[in-house]
Amino acid sequence: MKKDSSPRPVSPFVSFRKNFLSLLSGATAGALSRSAVAPIERLIILRQTKNQKYLNLSMVSSLSLMSKTEGYLSLFKGNGANCMRIAPFQAIEFFTFEYYKYILDLVGFKNHYRMNDTSRYLICGALAGMTASTLVYPIDLCKTILAVQTQTNSKYKGIFGTIYLVFKEQGFFALYKGWGASLIGIAPYASLKLTFFQILRNFFYGKHFDKRKIGSSMNLAFGAVAGCLAVTVTYPTDFLRRRMQVRIFETSNHGHSEKIKFGDLVTSIVKKEGFMVLYTGLGATYLKVMPSTALAFAINEKLKRWFGVQSIN
Numbered sequence: 001m002k003k004d005s006s007p008r009p010v011s012p013f014v015s016f017r018k019n020f021l022s023l024l025s026g027a028t029a030g031a032l033s034r035s036a037v038a039p040i041e042r043l044i045i046l047r048q049t050k051n052q053k054y055l056n057l058s059m060v061s062s063l064s065l066m067s068k069t070e071g072y073l074s075l076f077k078g079n080g081a082n083c084m085r086i087a088p089f090q091a092i093e094f095f096t097f098e099y100y101k102y103i104l105d106l107v108g109f110k111n112h113y114r115m116n117d118t119s120r121y122l123i124c125g126a127l128a129g130m131t132a133s134t135l136v137y138p139i140d141l142c143k144t145i146l147a148v149q150t151q152t153n154s155k156y157k158g159i160f161g162t163i164y165l166v167f168k169e170q171g172f173f174a175l176y177k178g179w180g181a182s183l184i185g186i187a188p189y190a191s192l193k194l195t196f197f198q199i200l201r202n203f204f205y206g207k208h209f210d211k212r213k214i215g216s217s218m219n220l221a222f223g224a225v226a227g228c229l230a231v232t233v234t235y236p237t238d239f240l241r242r243r244m245q246v247r248i249f250e251t252s253n254h255g256h257s258e259k260i261k262f263g264d265l266v267t268s269i270v271k272k273e274g275f276m277v278l279y280t281g282l283g284a285t286y287l288k289v290m291p292s293t294a295l296a297f298a299i300n301e302k303l304k305r306w307f308g309v310q311s312i313n
Contacts, residue, residue, distance in 0.1 A: 024091070025094070033291075037292045042066075042079075096128040121194060124194070129194075188237075192233060211311055224293060226293060227293025
């Protein structure tokens with residue numbers, strides 16, 4: 001059999017400097033974009049976890065009450081943990097999305113399975129989201145526990161203190177409580193978000209257009225639309241993930257540990273509260289997701305342009 005003598009494509013991931021700058025771009029974009037919407041994100045978590053103090057108030061009234069009763073800095077409670085999560089998460093997500101596209105092209109997956117570009121983006125986006133979520137999940141859990149606190153004398157203090165306490169009291173696997181539900185949600189969300197962004201840019205500029213020449217205003221618009229569409233489809237899984245995570249906070253305060261299956265949680269919530277409760281906080285989520293994803297994509301693309309890092313079509 002005649003061997004294939006065609007040269008393999010040169011990997012764009014061999015340069016440590018380029019890889020570092022690509023990761024730095026994603027991390028910076030993630031931290032800045034999420035800090036901008038931190039107060040809204042905390043309010044969403046409080047509503048998802050049925051905190052009676054804020055459940056029936058408007059967004060403006062809730063943020064005002066939060067500031068008056070807990071202090072101005074309470075609007076950013078959990079944001080340190082959030083940035084510690086989202087910075088590596090966004091870096092890994094953006095970087096591995098490009099890497100998985102390269103790997104699929106390298107092994108000829110597209111031609112062998114007659115895969116179109118959309119399918120390729122969806123698969124790579126899902127893998128990127130799952131990879132990033134798995135690596136930073138304990139920090140995400142910590143962020144949720146810190147965000148739902150409304151008492152000043154809580155035993156959970158700081159990011160690493162919370163992780164240590166959960167590990168000490170409930171074991172290593174408690175740090176991954178809700179991880180399965182998280183993957184169910186993050187895989188399609190990341191997949192759709194990254195795919196919609198890629199499709200929008202290809203539609204308006206063409207697949208082989210130099211994406212570094214696209215203006216920041218257009219990247220902002222593409223990111224906002226991509227985030228909005230993705231979260232609309234996947235929001236119930238995020239809601240359920242928060243409910244599972246907060247069980248650690250609730251059961252630990254009562255001095256016992258509780259094991260609950262994802263399917264049991266879904267059945268229990270729908271029976272007691274109705275199906276539409278799965279969309280609690282969706283309106284506020286739009287106000288968070290649209291600017292945060294717009295900023296994340298725009299900042300990432302801007303920094304990659306400055307650093308001379310190219311994306312894979």
